[in-house]
Every structure is written in C-alpha cells, then in structure tokens.
Amino acid sequence: MVKFDKLTVPAEGKKIEIKGDRLNIPDNPIIPVIEGDGIGRDIMKATRRVLDTAVEKTFNGKKKIVWFDIYAGEAAQAKYGEVLPKDTFEAIKHFIVALKGPLTTPVGGGYRSLNVTLRQVLNLYACVRPVRYFEEVPSPVKHPEKMNVVIYRENTEDVYAGIEWAEGTPEVKKLINWLNKTYKLNIRADSGVGIKPISITGTERLIRKAIKFAIEFGRKSVTMVHKGNIMKYTEGAFRDWGYKLATREFRDHVVTEDELWSQYDGKVPEGKIVIKDRIADSMLQQILTRTDEYDVVATPNLNGDYLSDACAAQVGGLGMAPGANIGDFIGLFEATHGTAPKYTDKDMVNPGSLILSGCMMLEYLDWREAAELIYKAMGETIRQKRVTYDLHRLMEGATKLKTSEYASAIIENMG
Ligand code: NAD
Numbered sequence: 001m002v003k004f005d006k007l008t009v010p011a012e013g014k015k016i017e018i019k020g021d022r023l024n025i026p027d028n029p030i031i032p033v034i035e036g037d038g039i040g041r042d043i044m045k046a047t048r049r050v051l052d053t054a055v056e057k058t059f060n061g062k063k064k065i066v067w068f069d070i071y072a073g074e075a076a077q078a079k080y081g082e083v084l085p086k087d088t089f090e091a092i093k094h095f096i097v098a099l100k101g102p103l104t105t106p107v108g109g110g111y112r113s114l115n116v117t118l119r120q121v122l123n124l125y126a127c128v129r130p131v132r133y134f135e136e137v138p139s140p141v142k143h144p145e146k147m148n149v150v151i152y153r154e155n156t157e158d159v160y161a162g163i164e165w166a167e168g169t170p171e172v173k174k175l176i177n178w179l180n181k182t183y184k185l186n187i188r189a190d191s192g193v194g195i196k197p198i199s200i201t202g203t204e205r206l207i208r209k210a211i212k213f214a215i216e217f218g219r220k221s222v223t224m225v226h227k228g229n230i231m232k233y234t235e236g237a238f239r240d241w242g243y244k245l246a247t248r249e250f251r252d253h254v255v256t257e258d259e260l261w262s263q264y265d266g267k268v269p270e271g272k273i274v275i276k277d278r279i280a281d282s283m284l285q286q287i288l289t290r291t292d293e294y295d296v297v298a299t300p301n302l303n304g305d306y307l308s309d310a311c312a313a314q315v316g317g318l319g320m321a322p323g324a325n326i327g328d329f330i331g332l333f334e335a336t337h338g339t340a341p342k343y344t345d346k347d348m349v350n351p352g353s354l355i356l357s358g359c360m361m362l363e364y365l366d367w368r369e370a371a372e373l374i375y376k377a378m379g380e381t382i383r384q385k386r387v388t389y390d391l392h393r394l395m396e397g398a399t400k401l402k403t404s405e406y407a408s409a410i411i412e413n414m415g
Contacts, residue, residue: 002094004087006079013066016096016365018329023096025365027063032091036101037073038339043351044101046407050351050374051358053411058370068095072114073103084114089121092330099361100334101354104341115334119155124325124332125202126209127153129308130360134382137316138394144315146291150219151311152210153304155325157202158234160301163195198234198300200241207242208249209326210298214273215253217363221274222246222254225283225299225307238300239277246275284310312336319390322356324364333361347402350388352378355410377413381406384413 001009014026035044048067055063070091077083083106092098105113118124129151133144165172167190176187187193207224214222224243228236246254250273257276260266268274278286280303287294287310299307312321323336335353343349355378359371382391385398386409392400401409 002090004090007070007087007091010066010068023329028066029365030066030068030095032068032070032095032098034070034072034100035075036339037104038102038341038344039349040101040339041345042347042403043335043349043354046351046403047354047358049407050355050410051362053414054370054373055367057414058373063367084117092122092332096329097331097361097364099358100332102335102337102339104339118332119325122327122330122332124327124330125154125156126206126326127155127304128324128326129153130322131311131315133315134379136382136385136395137391139314139316141288141314143291147311147315149294149311150213150296151304151308152206152296152298153308154202154206154301157198158301159194159196161197165193167192196234198238203238203241204245207245207298210296211246211250214296219273219295221276222296222298223294224277225280225297225303226277227280227303229279235300242298243275283307287311288314319350320352320356322353322360324357324360331361331364333357347404348389349403350390351403351407373414377410380413381409
C-alpha cells in the first residue's frame with residue numbers, strides 16, 4: 001500500500017487495478033477528488049450528488065463511488081504549504097481515475113499552470129473533449145443538434161512543447177546563425193524561434209486511443225485533422241502515421257476513405273469505422289456546414305485547441321463543455337472552464353461542465369448506464385428551462401436556479 005504524508009485512504013472501497021491492457025473496476029472504486037479553487041466547491045458538491053444518485057439508481061446500490069479527497073491549489077497551500085504536493089500525484093497514480101475541479105493558476109514568476117504540470121507529470125497525453133448539444137440551449141447555428149463529436153487532442157507535443165527562444169537573446173542568435181549557415185536559410189536576425197516536434201510515438205498513442213474509443217462506443221468515423229499540405233514532416237506525417245497505424249493495428253475494424261471509394265462504392269461496410277483526414281482550415285468550415293459527417297476527431301495539439309472551442313461555440317459555448325486528460329491508463333476528468341473567482345461560494349454557477357466530465361468518468365469505468373441516466377436527466381432539466389444564471393439570461397421564459405437547486409432538479413428528473 002502506498003504511504004501518504006497527510007492523506008487517509010477511505011477504509012471502505014477498493015483500488016482500480018490494471019489487468020493486461022484494461023482496467024479492472026471494483027463495485028466500490030476509490031476515486032480521488034480535487035475539489036478545486038473558486039467555484040470548485042459549489043460545482044463539485046453538486047457533481048458528487050448527481051453522480052452518486054445516478055450510480056445508486058442505476059445499480060440499485062450494488063455499485064458506489066468511494067470519494068477520496070486530495071488537495072491541489074489553495075486548499076493544498078493551506079494544508080501542505082505547497083500548491084501541488086507529492087501526495088496528490090501519488091494518489092492519482094495509485095488510484096488511476098480521478099475527478100478534478102478548476103484550479104487557480106498563481107500569477108507571477110515560478111509557477112507553470114497547475115493543470116499543465118499535472119498533465120505533464122502524469123503523462124496524460126490525450127485531451128478528450130466531447131461536444132454534444134442539449135435541446136433548448138441557445139446556439140448561434142440553425143442545427144446545433146447535428147453536432148456530436150469527441151475530439152482527441154494530442155497534449156504533449158507540437159508548438160505547445162514550450163521549446164522557444166525570444167528575439168534578441170544570445171540563444172536565438174546562435175540558433176539562427178547555425179540554421180542559416182547549415183541549411184542555407186534566410187531566417188531574419190530579429191526573429192523569435194519556436195520548435196514544433198511531432199513524433200511517431202506521440203502520434204500513434206493518441207490516434208490508437210481515438211480509434212479504440214470509436215470501436216468501443218460504436219462510432220462511425222475517425223477524422224485526422226492536420227495542416228499537412230504546409231507542414232509535411234510534422235502535420236503531414238501525423239496523418240500518414242495515423243493511416244498506417246489504423247490499417248496495421250485495427251484492420252478488421254476500419255476502412256479508409258480511399259478504400260471506401262475504390263472498393264465499396266462509397267457505402268460503408270456494416271460495422272466498419274471510416275478513417276479519414278481533413279486539412280485544418282477546411283475542417284473548421286466543414287464542422288459548420290457538414291456537421292454530422294464528423295464523429296471522432298484526432299488531431300495535433302494546436303489544431304485541437306482551436307477546434308475544441310469552435311465546436312463548443314456551435315452548441316452554445318464553453319459553459320457546459322466537459323473534458324478529460326488521459327494517459328495509458330490514468331484518467332483525470334475535469335471541467336474545461338476556470339475558477340470564476342467572483343462567483344466563489346455564491347451557489348450560482350453552472351455545474352454542467354463538471355457533471356458532464358463526471359459522466360465521461362462513468363463511461364471510462366464502463367458504468368455507461370449511469371452516465372446515460374445523467375445525460376437524459378440533464379437534457380430534461382434544460383428542456384424544462386430550469387437552468388443556472390448563465391443560461392437563464394439567454395433563454396426566454398426560463399427559471400433561474402442556484403447551483404445546488406440545479407443539481408436537485410437533475411436528480412428529480414432521474415425519476
Ligand atoms: P474562468 O473560466 O474561470 O471564468 C471566465 C468567466 O466565465 C467567469 O467570470 C464566468 O462569467 C464564466 N464562467 C466560468 N465558469 C462558469 C460556470 N461554471 N458557470 C457559469 N459561468 C461560468 O476563466 P478566467 O477568469 O480566465 O480564469 C480564472 C482562473 O481560473 C485563473 O486563475 C485561471 O488560471 C484558472 N483556469 C483554470 C482552468 C482549469 O483549472 N482547468 C481553466 C481555465 C482557467
């Protein structure tokens with residue numbers, strides 16, 4: 001058993017175990033939970049109530065999440081004197097699946113974002129963002145209900161790797177001189193320079209995850225979104241390695257878009273997933289104009305950043321967008337918004353993003369029926385126009401609920 005400095009593991013509950021390439025989920029898994037700063041307290045309370053009730057109702061009390069409070073951000077500062085204590089990393093590594101509220105990024109030198117640090121230290125290489133529409137949520141497009149995508153965004157490479165040199169520094173001068181001399185280039189002397197690494201390792205593990213998800217959840221296609229026409233050896237390679245991986249490791253499950261036309265006259269054979277690719281700029285148009293032709297998306301870091309928010313906007317904004325950061329096994333499920341400090345402890349904000357992240361977590365545990373119950377109940381609550389302030393101000397004839405009341409309304413709608 002791992003030893004923690006200042007944490008006491010709950011007496012009831014069991015640890016999730018890794019068996020081969022799968023997780024073995026007990027009926028009462030111990031799930032570490034970081035409440036988070038700011039609005040974290042309010043939305044985590046609401047989320048735990050909704051998840052607990054859904055699990056209880058779905059499995060008639062035979063299954064239960066055993067929550068295990070761990071600390072990051074301000075709460076960790078108060079308890080440990082540091083914002084990200086070793087206990088927190090150890091607990092997530094040991095118990096594998098965790099839920100997390102938003103964390104303040106301390107302003108000023110010395111800190112990287114806590115969220116980024118958690119992802120890097122735990123090697124959570126896939127940022128997963130499902131985007132779906134809930135009826136009645138105000139949207140800027142005519143058919144928001146056509147959107148139902150799950151974006152797998154690479155989380156560790158690309159221009160986000162943090163390899164950059166500022167203009168004018170001795171380092172950048174040395175680099176520019178070397179590049180210009182060695183490769184006969186003409187990089188301007190007054191440039192800053194960044195490096196964009198994209199590897200076979202990083203690409204394959206991400207696309208493998210996206211395809212496995214598509215198979216397990218019966219999705220129709222996986223689209224690789226890249227800018228390979230311009231950046232051939234990074235983004236283009238991402239696409240090429242992706243096709244190779246798909247046909248090498250998942251041959252029985254997939255058909256490429258080329259094969260679809262050359263061998264199947266454009267008709268998808270029963271049970272097959274179509275592997276296709278789109279150039280990023282074209283994808284940003286197509287997701288608007290041919291929304292329902294896209295399903296699972298796998299993409300390098302920067303494209304994924306743009307595309308996730310663009311898709312979320314189409315179904316009514318970031319307020320209800322859930323997310324997860326996932327590694328080989330570890331899954332950290334978290335809201336996509338921040339701590340909204342001015343609403344701290346006001347019992348006012350929308351817990352939707354964190355509740356839906358909790359649903360992703362239930363699906364990760366393969367407790368899909370419980371997640372479905374929440375999707376239905378939340379859908380019903382929004383259809384009844386019983387919503388928190390953020391949606392209330394955009395919806396005509398809606399009833400404004402507090403965070404806690406909204407959670408109660410969802411629970412009531414579970415029947
Ligand atoms: P924010 O997402 O916290 O808030 C921006 C605005 O969005 C809020 O003022 C509020 O009007 C609205 N909003 C956010 N969440 C909402 C909800 N659940 N319901 C209703 N309205 C909501 O972004 P910010 O103000 O730029 O950042 C505040 C802090 O959060 C910063 O310290 C930042 O570093 C941190 N942050 C953390 C995460 C994370 O933990 N994943 C993500 C983004 C920002």
